[in-house]
Structure formats: structure tokens, C-alpha cells
Amino acid sequence: MYIRSTYRFFVVFFFCMMLFAVNGRGQDKKSPLDAQIDRTCNDSTIQDFKHNKIYYYGGAVIKYDDIMIEADYVEFDFEKHTVFAKGMPDSTGKIAGKPVFTQAGQKYYSDEMSFNFDTKKGIITKVFTEDNQNYLHGDHIKKMDDGKINIKSGSFTTCNNREHPHYEFHFDKAIVIPEDKIVAKWLYFKLEETPLPVVVPFALIPNSKSQRSGIIIPSFGESANRGFYFENGGYYWAINNYMDLQLIGDIYTRGSWALKPTFRYVNRYKYSGSLTASYAINKVGVEGSADYTESTDFKIRWVHKQDAKARPKSSFSADVYIVSNNYNKYNAISTTEYLSNTFQSSIAYQTSFANKFYLTVNGSHSQNTLTHQMTITLPEITFSMNRIYPFKNIGKAGKKHWFSELNISYTANAKNYISMADSLFFKDGWLDHMQNGMQHRVPINLPIKLFKYFTWTTSLNLTDKMYLQYYTRDWTLDGNGLGHMVVDTINHFRNVFTYDVSSNVTTKLYGMLRFKKGPVRAIRHVFTPTVGFSYNPDYSSSFWDYYSSYVDGNGIEQKYSYFQGSIYGAPPAQRSGRITYSLSNNLEIKVPSKKDTVTGLKKVVLIENLTLSGNYDIAKDSLNWSYLSISGRTTLFKNFSIQYSSLWDPYVLDSTGTKQMNKYEWDVNGRLFRKKSVTWNFSASYTINDKTFGKKKNKKDNENKTLVSSPNASEEELNDIRNNPDGYIDWSTSWSLSLSYNLRLTNNLSYINWILNDNRSTVQTIGLRGEINLSPKWKVSAQTGWDFETKKISYTSFTVYRDLHCWEMRFNVIPYGTYKSWNFQINVKASALQDLKLTKKKDYRDNY
Numbered sequence: 012m013y014i015r016s017t018y019r020f021f022v023v024f025f026f027c028m029m030l031f032a033v034n035g036r037g038q039d040k041k042s043p044l045d046a047q048i049d050r051t052c053n054d055s056t057i058q059d060f061k062h063n064k065i066y067y068y069g070g071a072v073i074k075y076d077d078i079m080i081e082a083d084y085v086e087f088d089f090e091k092h093t094v095f096a097k098g099m100p101d102s103t104g105k106i107a108g109k110p111v112f113t114q115a116g117q118k119y120y121s122d123e124m125s126f127n128f129d130t131k132k133g134i135i136t137k138v139f140t141e142d143n144q145n146y147l148h149g150d151h152i153k154k155m156d157d158g159k160i161n162i163k164s165g166s167f168t169t170c171n172n173r174e175h176p177h178y179e180f181h182f183d184k185a186i187v188i189p190e191d192k193i194v195a196k197w198l199y200f201k202l203e204e205t206p207l208p209v210v211v212p213f214a215l216i217p218n219s220k221s222q223r224s225g226i227i228i229p230s231f232g233e234s235a236n237r238g239f240y241f242e243n244g245g246y247y248w249a250i251n252n253y254m255d256l257q258l259i260g261d262i263y264t265r266g267s268w269a270l271k272p273t274f275r276y277v278n279r280y281k282y283s284g285s286l287t288a289s290y291a292i293n294k295v296g297v298e299g300s301a302d303y304t305e306s307t308d309f310k311i312r313w314v315h316k317q318d319a320k321a322r323p324k325s326s327f328s329a330d331v332y333i334v335s336n337n338y339n340k341y342n343a344i345s346t347t348e349y350l351s352n353t354f355q356s357s358i359a360y361q362t363s364f365a366n367k368f369y370l371t372v373n374g375s376h377s378q379n380t381l382t383h384q385m386t387i388t389l390p391e392i393t394f395s396m397n398r399i400y401p402f403k404n405i406g407k408a409g410k411k412h413w414f415s416e417l418n419i420s421y422t423a424n425a426k427n428y429i430s431m432a433d434s435l436f437f438k439d440g441w442l443d444h445m446q447n448g449m450q451h452r453v454p455i456n457l458p459i460k461l462f463k464y465f466t467w468t469t470s471l472n473l474t475d476k477m478y479l480q481y482y483t484r485d486w487t488l489d490g491n492g493l494g495h496m497v498v499d500t501i502n503h504f505r506n507v508f509t510y511d512v513s514s515n516v517t518t519k520l521y522g523m524l525r526f527k528k529g530p531v532r533a534i535r536h537v538f539t540p541t542v543g544f545s546y547n548p549d550y551s552s553s554f555w556d557y558y559s560s561y562v563d564g565n566g567i568e569q570k571y572s573y574f575q576g577s578i579y580g581a582p583p584a585q586r587s588g589r590i591t592y593s594l595s596n597n598l599e600i601k602v603p604s605k606k607d608t609v610t611g612l613k614k615v616v617l618i619e620n621l622t623l624s625g626n627y628d629i630a631k632d633s634l635n636w637s638y639l640s641i642s643g644r645t646t647l648f649k650n651f652s653i654q655y656s657s658l659w660d661p662y663v664l665d666s667t668g669t670k671q672m673n674k675y676e677w678d679v680n681g682r683l684f685r686k687k688s689v690t691w692n693f694s695a696s697y698t699i700n701d702k703t704f705g706k707k708k709n710k711k712d713n714e715n716k717t718l719v720s721s722p723n724a725s726e727e728e729l730n731d732i733r734n735n736p737d738g739y740i741d742w743s744t745s746w747s748l749s750l751s752y753n754l755r756l757t758n759n760l761s762y763i764n765w766i767l768n769d770n771r772s773t774v775q776t777i778g779l780r781g782e783i784n785l786s787p788k789w790k791v792s793a794q795t796g797w798d799f800e801t802k803k804i805s806y807t808s809f810t811v812y813r814d815l816h817c818w819e820m821r822f823n824v825i826p827y828g829t830y831k832s833w834n835f836q837i838n839v840k841a842s843a844l845q846d847l848k849l850t851k852k853k854d855y856r857d858n859y
Contacts, residue, residue, distance in 0.1 A: 049074040050087070063089040068099070070108065075128065077115050082124075083108025097123040110135075117142065117189075119152070120173070131156040138162075139173050142218055144841060146171060147187065148179070160187040166201070167193060167216060169841035170817035177817055178202050178839075180214070190219045217843060222249030227259055228846035234854050236295045238264035243271075253278055266294040269342060284315035284329070293341040308338035325362035332356055336380045336433070352380045367397045378433060385433040391426035417457045425449035428578050443500070446578040449477040461516070469514040476507040481573040485561050494564040507557060507574060509550060509582045515543030515591070532612055533601040541593040546630075550582035557582050588630040589637075596621040619645045633673040636661045639684055654692040659684035668762035686760055693754040700747035746783040752776070775799035788814040806830070817841070830855040 054069025064086060067073075071085040073094060082096035098109035112119040112126065112135065119140045126133035133154040140147050149165030166179040182195040193216040200209040217223045229244020245259035254276040261269040269291035277283040289310040296303040315329035332354045339351065359373035374389040398420040405412065429445040453473040461467050480502045487497045522536040551558040551570060560570045572581035597620060604613035621643035628635050639659040646652045662671040663679045676685050755774040760767060776799065782792035790812045796805035806828060813820040819840055824833040832855035838848030 052085075065089075071096075078126070079113040080110065080124075080126065081113075082110040092128045093125060094128070095123075095125045119154075121152075126154075141171075142187065142189070145169060145193070145216070145218060145843065146173075146176070147185075147193075148176075149185075158189045160189075161185075162187065167195065167198075168817070169839060169844060172816065175204065177815070181206070182214075187218065190221070192216060193218050221252070222255055224249045227257070229259075229261075230848075230850055232850065232852065234263065236265075237267045237293075240264070240267075261291075263294075266292070266298070267341075268292050280318050281321045282315065282317045282327075284313070287312040289338070289342065291338065291342050293337065295341070306335075306337045306341075308335040308342065310334045310338050310342070325360070327360045329358045330356060331358065331376070333376060333378070334380070336383060339380070354378050354380070369393075369395045369397075383433050384430065385436065386428075386430040388426050388428050391424070394423045396421040413459055414457065416459070417455070419453065419455050422452045423449065424452075426578065447479055448578045450579050451475040451477075465516055465518045467514070467516045470512070472511050472513075474509045476509075476574075476577075476579045478505045478507065478574060478577055478579075479503075481505050481577070482575065483559065483573065484569075484571050486563050496561075496563075505573065507582060509547070511545060511547040513543060513545040515541055517541040531600050531602060535599045535601070537597040537599075539593075539595040539597075541591075541595075543591040545587070545589045545591060547583055547587050549584070549586035551584040555582070558584060586630045587628055589626040589628050591624070591626040593622060593624040617645065618643065634662060634671055638687065650697045651693075651695040655690070657689040658687040660687045661685075664762050664765075666764050668764075688757075688759045690758075691754075691756040694752065696749070696751045698747060698749040701745045744782075744784075746781075748781040749779070751778040751780075773800060776805065778805070790814075804828070825855065 050065075050067065050071070050073050052067040052069055052071040056068075057066040059065070067085040067087070069083055071080075071082055073080040073085055073087070080094060080096050083099040084097050086095040088094070096110035096112075098106040101107045106122075110121050110124045112121065112124055112133065117140065119135055119138050121135040121139070122137040124133060124135040124138075135152040135154065136150070138147070138149045138152045146168050147160075147162065147165060148168075149162035151163040152165075153161040155161065162182075162185040164183065165185060166176070166181045167185070168176045168179040170176040170178060179201050180195070180198045181201050183197040185193055185195040187193050193214075195214045195216065196212070198211050198214050200207045217225065225247055227243070227245045227247055229241040231239070231241050233239050240261060240263045242261045243259045245257070248256045248258070250256060254274070257273045257275075259271050259273075261267070261271075269289060271287065271289040273285060273287045275285040287310070291308045292305070293308060294303075294305045311331060311333040313329055313331040315327065317326050317328060319326075333356060334354055354377070356376035357373060358375075359371060361369070361371045363369045371393040373391050374387075375391065376385070376387050376389075378385040398418045400416065400418050402412070402414050402417055405415070425448070427445055427447045429441075431441070431444055435441055435444075451474070455471045455473070456468060457470075458466060458468045480500055483499045483501060485497050485499075486494055488494045517539065520538040520540075522538070524534040526532050551572070557574065558570055558572050560568050563569050570584065572584065574581040596618060597616075598618040599614055599616050601612045601614055603611060605611075607613055621641075623639065623641050625639045626637045628637070639661065640656070641659065642656040644652070644654045660671070661676055661684055663674050663676055663685070664670065665672055676682050753774070753776050757772045759770045761770060762768065776796060778794070778796035780792075780794040782790060784790050791810070792812075793807075793809045795807040797803075798805050804827065806825075808823060808825045811822045815837075817840055818837060820837045822833075822835045825831055832853055834850070834852040836848055836850045836852075838845070838850075
């Protein structure tokens with residue numbers, strides 16, 4: 012029976028107040044129970060007017076301010092302003108309905124409890140509570156009025172197994188300071204309820220949702236080549252709610268060490284980012300031995316992102332990644348870093364004006380740690396304007412003239428650029444290799460519709476290149492009579508103006524062949540021919556003054572451009588008047604499909620694109636025809652793609668096989684073209700899992716599931732998952748198998764004394780990746796591959812993962828190759844105790 016007794020409570024409360032007044036008590040003191048007390052129960056209520064008490068039985072709930080007490084038995088004392096709660100035996104004699112005390116969202120589960128509404132203090136027996144994913148057990152707890160909790164004979168754990176936690180730190184006494192810390196005295200470690208001989212006199216355990224500064228405990232071990240070590244130890248500094256700093260380092264007994272600070276910052280709805288700067292001294296081997304090496308390495312990583320809502324018309328972003336050549340060899344922390352040898356950086360600011368003009372200022376960097384080549388562009392400024400139609404609104408409204416679609420746009424680009432070996436940077440004279448310039452481009456286009464089915468587009472491209480230096484070349488003899496070319500840099504402003512004109516006509520022809528019966532119901536062919544003409548003048552003439560010449564050691568005059576090798580290149584040296592052609596094809600069929608309930612047909616693309624193109628240069632006195640270029644691509648079965656490209660020469664070659672002769676292949680060999688080169692690319696990828704053969708879900712459902720699977724993950728955490736998938740476990744599929752295959756066939760044909768020589772090359776790789784859940788707690792994953800050219804197994808790894816509830820175990824092995832290693836680790840999942848782990852490993856760096 013459910014009884015809500017608010018009205019009866021006020022009657023009893025008024026009666027008690029009358030008694031207090033008669034007895035001379037409470038005359039000058041305001042009642043501490045000013046707030047309304049809401050009380051309910053499922054069974055019965057007994058009121059004791061003599062002792063000013065009320066007893067509630069069966070699912071009793073007491074609410075007062077932010078306090079709520081739930082139990083099967085509640086005793087409310089109006090005289091002392093206290094409440095007592097406990098469980099009651101059920102029909103089997105088992106105690107049920109034990110007290111649950113809640114205040115400000117914090118729940119306390121106990122056997123018995125009492126609470127004083129005046130002092131806001133309480134005593135709880137056999138309590139269990141959760142605080143910021145930390146779980147506290149205590150035989151006796153006293154809750155203080157300031158929110159602090161005194162515990163006698165209790166334990167601390169991050170395991171949510173209430174009755175039998177898998178591990179715990181048992182303590183004699185402790186004080187819990189909300190949103191601050193837990194101070195405990197005389198702790199010892201219990202694993203599976205078994206005490207271990209690990210005792211500490213006191214402990215300070217963080218107990219706050221906000222950031223906390225503290226020491227980062229390092230991992231330790233031994234490296235065969237660098238000695239005993241402490242790795243990733245240091246200090247974490249929570250500066251404020253917007254930024255923090257992690258300063259960690261490594262140290263080895265043979266002299267190697269590294270310092271790795273990371274600074275992170277975030278301003279919600281505005282920007283976020285991180286900056287990592289690492290410096291390492293790597294000493295491998297025994298000093299004085301033949302295999303001893305020493306290197307100084309560094310890494311700079313800066314990522315900055317601006318929230319799209321912060322400034323809709325402008326943005327600033329940065330993605331900087333600069334490393335020394337050997338840094339990832341000795342200091343890599345992920346598989347991606349292991350296998351990377353090219354790194355790129357970009358810093359950019361973009362803004363717009365009136366949604367018509369756009370400005371971009373950026374700097375970029377790229378490097379290859381194998382070739383040691385580094386390229387830096389700093390700064391690069393690009394200004395562009397939207398396409399404008401100056402004659403679109405001329406004349407009567409609604410009438411369209413042939414010149415109405417004429418449009419003009421503008422782009423300006425200016426940059427400093429330098430590319431050289433990384434060892435030469437910041438050395439004497441390195442700035443002399445920097446190139447700079449500015450380029451203006453004004454494209455003018457006029458598209459015209461002819462006879463409804465043809466599009467005629469005429470373009471005039473105006474280009475102005477501005478250089479602050481140019482180069483002269485001369486042939487010089489040294490003291491020994493040997494000649495060589497000398498290049499001089501002239502620091503003087505030069506302006507290079509060029510133009511070119513082009514005109515193209517294109518259309519589309521459609522062909523359809525239908526069948527009433529059979530496996531193929533329709534064949535559709537789309538043919539797109541394009542014919543055009545392009546022209547540019549000869550900029551090597553004396554009129555332009557862009558070219559000069561010198562006489563080499565053989566007495567041959569060599570023509571060159573003052574701007575050869577400049578940042579925007581040199582203008583063309585020959586006049587060109589090309590008649591261009593392009594024939595593009597697309598082929599599709601329609602086949603019966605039960606899945607399509609409207610037409611009953613499904614479209615299948617056989618050839619996505621097949622294009623033949625070339626040109627005829629009327630400005631040349633010979634060899635007017637260009638190579639015939641054929642390219643095509645298609646995708647079969649959704650996962651198998653094919654790409655093809657080839658070049659065909661219409662002219663014969665001389666006996667050396669390097670120079671074309673002004674004779675057609677048809678006249679000499681009876682064929683239209685001679686194959687010059689051909690390339691085939693085949694790639695296939697296929698993934699199957701436990702859902703492949705089950706009921707298929709639509710793509711939107713899968714996307715929603717992916718989003719819901721990580722509701723509490725930050726953008727930084729999601730990016731880390733995407734970039735380092737090997738470091739995370741996916742339980743959404745019970746098994747999966749992925750196969751990838753790539754084949755590249757290249758043949759560059761050459762002729763010596765008219766004898767064909769095939770220069771064939773084949774690059775063929777296959778990759779396999781799979782994972783399986785042996786049980787709800789066991790997962791095994793592996794990846795491997797085979798390189799058919801080197802006849803070697805590619806990067807291979809095996810991982811075994813065991814979910815131990817509040818613990819986890821991971822074993823990873825790379826059995827062979829450059830990164831041969833293994834790693835075994837058991838650790839607590841909770842981030843608060845991330846240093847509670849056991850690690851054994853053999854590092855890949857011990858192989859060097």
C-alpha cells in the first residue's frame with residue numbers, strides 16, 4: 012500500500028511545535044527543518060506521538076533539500092532531528108532494501124546509517140560509494156558537515172565489482188576531500204582478496220574531475236644496446252582550465268637521454284592545439300667499439316585547429332611535423348612513425364572580403380629522411396577574386412546575348428622557396444639558394460552554346476611573373492684548359508609577361524541499345540569528343556629579351572633562359588600552335604536486379620573512362636604530331652580497380668633509339684603507332700566480418716552506430732584512435748578479415764639499332780589483416796603481407812588482448828624485420844592508476 016503523508020506530517024509537525032512551546036524549548040530558535048520534507052513508502056507508516064517519531068516500512072524515500080534516503084526501514088526522530096535507516100529481511104530471511112544515501116548526486120550504499128539534519132553529519136556502516144570513477148569501501152564512515160568523509164578500515168579501488176573487487180588498496184584510516192584528494196594511512200595491496208607484502212605508510216590519491224598536477228612515474232627496463240633505462244617519467248602541470256604542460260624524459264645508463272615536453276591548450280568554441288618539442292641524445296652500443304654510434308635528434312610537432320564557429324570568415328590552422336633523420340629510428344612511439352620517411356608541415360591563415368576576395372597566407376615544409384632533401388616555402392601569399400561577368404546584365408532584361416557568359420577572374424601568388432639537403436640549412440650562404448617571386452594570372456573565358464548541343468569555349472590567359480633575380484650562364488676555361496659552365500645570379504628585378512590563347516568545342520553523344528530479355532537489358536555508351544586549338548608565341552626571340560646563349564666547349568651555341576630554374580619557371584622557347592583532340596568514352600550496362608523494386612534493373616559501369624588524346628602543332632616545320640596518349644580506368648565488383656595508361660609514337664627512331672626521325676611508322680613499318688610505354692595498375696581490397704553474412708543495415712545506421720560508440724571521446728582522442736588503431740581494441744565485431752592486393756606493371760620500351768628492348772618492372776604486394784574474438788574477453792589480431800619483388804614478408808605483427816575487467820593484458824610481437832620486437836604488459840584500465848602496470852619487452856632498437 013502506497014501512503015503519501017505530507018498532510019499528516021504537517022499535523023504532527025504542528026503538534027510537536029506546540030509541545031516545544033509548552034516546554035519552553037525552541038522559543039527563540041528557528042526550526043532547522045525549514046525546507047519541506049517529502050516522504051513516501053510502499054508498505055506502511057507508524058507514528059509515535061509520544062516520542063515524536065515516525066517509522067516507514069517498505070521502499071521508504073525521504074527527501075530533504077539535496078538529501079535523499081532510500082531504505083526498507085526508516086526511523087525519523089523529530090526530537091533529535093535525526094534519521095536512521097537499515098534493510099529488512101525478506102521472505103527468505105535475506106536482508107533487502109539496504110540504505111542508499113544520496114547528497115548532491117553522490118550515492119552511499121550501506122548496511123545501516125544515521126544522519127543528523129542539524130549538524131549535517133552522518134555515520135554509515137559497511138559503505139560503498141563511487142567518486143569520479145574511484146570506488147571506496149569502508150566498515151565505518153562518518154560524513155562531516157563540510158562534505159569531508161572519515162573512513163575507518165576501508166579500501167580504495169577502480170574496480171566496480173562491489174562485493175568482490177579484483178584488486179584494492181586496503182587502508183587503516185582515510186579522509187576523502189571532495190573534488191580534491193583522498194588521504195590514506197597505512198595501505199597494503201590486495202589482489203583477488205589476497206594481501207600482498209606491499210605496504211606504504213600513507214598515500215595521496217587524486218579525487219577530482221578537473222586537471223591535477225603531479226609526478227609521472229616512469230617505466231623501467233633494460234635495452235641491450237643502451238643499457239638500463241627509465242622512460243617517460245616526469246611531471247604533469249595543470250596550469251589552468253585552458254592549458255597544461257607535460258614534461259617527460261628518458262635516461263639510459265650508457266649515456267642516451269631524451270627530453271619530451273608537450274604543451275596543450277584549448278579555448279572552447281574558439282581554438283585548440285598542442286605543441287611537442289623533443290630533443291634526444293642517442294648512444295647505441297659500447298663506446299669505443301666498432302658498432303658504436305651517437306646522434307643528436309629532435310622532433311617538433313605543432314597542431315592548431317580553429318573552431319569553425321569562432322570566425323566564419325577567417326581561419327588559422329597549423330600542422331607542423333619536423334624531425335631529424337634518425338629520430339624515429341630510436342624514438343618512435345607508434346607503427347605509423349616506424350614506417351614513415353616523408354613529413355610535411357603547413358601553417359595557414361585564410362580570410363575573405365565581401366565574399367568576393369580571398370587571401371591566404373601560409374608557410375609549408377616537406378622532407379624525406381631517406382634522401383635527406385628538405386623544401387621550405389615561407390611565406391606564400393595568395394590573393395584571388397571570384398569570377399565576374401561584366402556583360403551579364405547588359406541589354407534588355409531576360410534577353411541573353413552571346414557574350415553574356417564572358418567571365419574574368421584574378422589570382423596573385425607570391426612566395427619564398429628553398430630546396431636543398433637538410434644538412435646545408437643554417438650553414439654559411441644557405442640563404443643565397445632561396446628563390447622568390449610573384450605571379451599574376453588573369454584568365455578570361457567566353458563559353459558559347461552552339462546549336463543547342465555544342466559548347467564552344469575560348470580562353471585568353473594573361474600571366475605576369477615578377478622575379479627579384481635572374482641567372483646568366485657562360486662557358487669558362489680553368490687553368491688546366493678544362494671548360495665548365497658558370498652560373499651567375501643577378502639580383503635585379505625582372506618582369507616576365509606571357510599570354511596564351513585556346514579555343515575548344517565539345518559535345519556529348521549518347522547511344523543506347525535495349526534488350527527485352529537476357530542477362531543484359533541495356534547497353535549505354537557516352538562519347539565525348541573535344542577539338543581545340545591553342546597558341547603561344549616564341550618567347551626566346553630578341554623581342555622579349557627572356558633568353559640568351561653561350562658557346563660551349565664544342566663550339567655549339569646553347570640557348571638558355573634567364574629564368575631557367577626560377578620559382579615559376581621559364582616561358583616557352585618555341586612558338587606553338589596546337590590543334591588538340593580528345594575522345595572520351597563511358598560504357599555502362601543494365602542488368603536485372605531483385606533489389607530494385609521500381610525498375611527491376613541495376614546499372615553496372617564497365618568502363619568509367621577511356622580517353623584518347625593528342626595534338627598536331629602547325630607551328631613546327633617537322634614532327635608535328637605529338638604522342639598519342641591513351642588512359643582509362645574502371646572499378647569492378649566495387650572493390651577491384653583497374654587503371655591503364657600508355658604512350659604511342661607515330662614517328663620512327665634513329666639507330667640510337669633516342670631521337671625521332673621525320674618519318675611515319677606507317678611508311679616505314681606499316682603501322683600507325685609504335686608503343687613507347689605502358690602502365691597497368693590493379694588494386695583490390697575486400698573485408699569480411701561477422702556482419703557480412705548477416706542482415707545488412709543501411710549506411711546511415713552504420714554511421715550512427717559509429718558515432719554513438721564513442722559518446723564521451725574528445726576530438727583529440729578520436730584522432731588518436733584513427734592515427735593509431737593498433738593501440739585500441741574494437742569489440743564491435745567478433746571477427747574480421749581484410750585482404751588488399753596491389754599490382755603495378757610498367758614497360759618503358761627502348762630501341763637500340765632498331766632492336767626492341769623491354770624495360771619491364773613489376774611491383775606486386777599483398778596484405779592481410781584480421782582479428783577474432785576468441786571469447787567476450789579475448790581478442791587476437793594480426794597483420795602481415797608479402798612483397799613479390801623483394802620476395803620478403805612485409806611488416807608483420809601479432810597482438811593478443813585480454814580484458815580482465817578492471818585490468819587489461821596485451822602481448823604484441825613483431826617476429827622479424829627491422830622492427831623485430833615484443834612487448835608484454837598488464838595494467839589497470841583506470842587513467843588515475845595508469846602507472847600500476849607490469850611491463851616486459853624487447854625493444855626493436857636493440858636490433859641496431
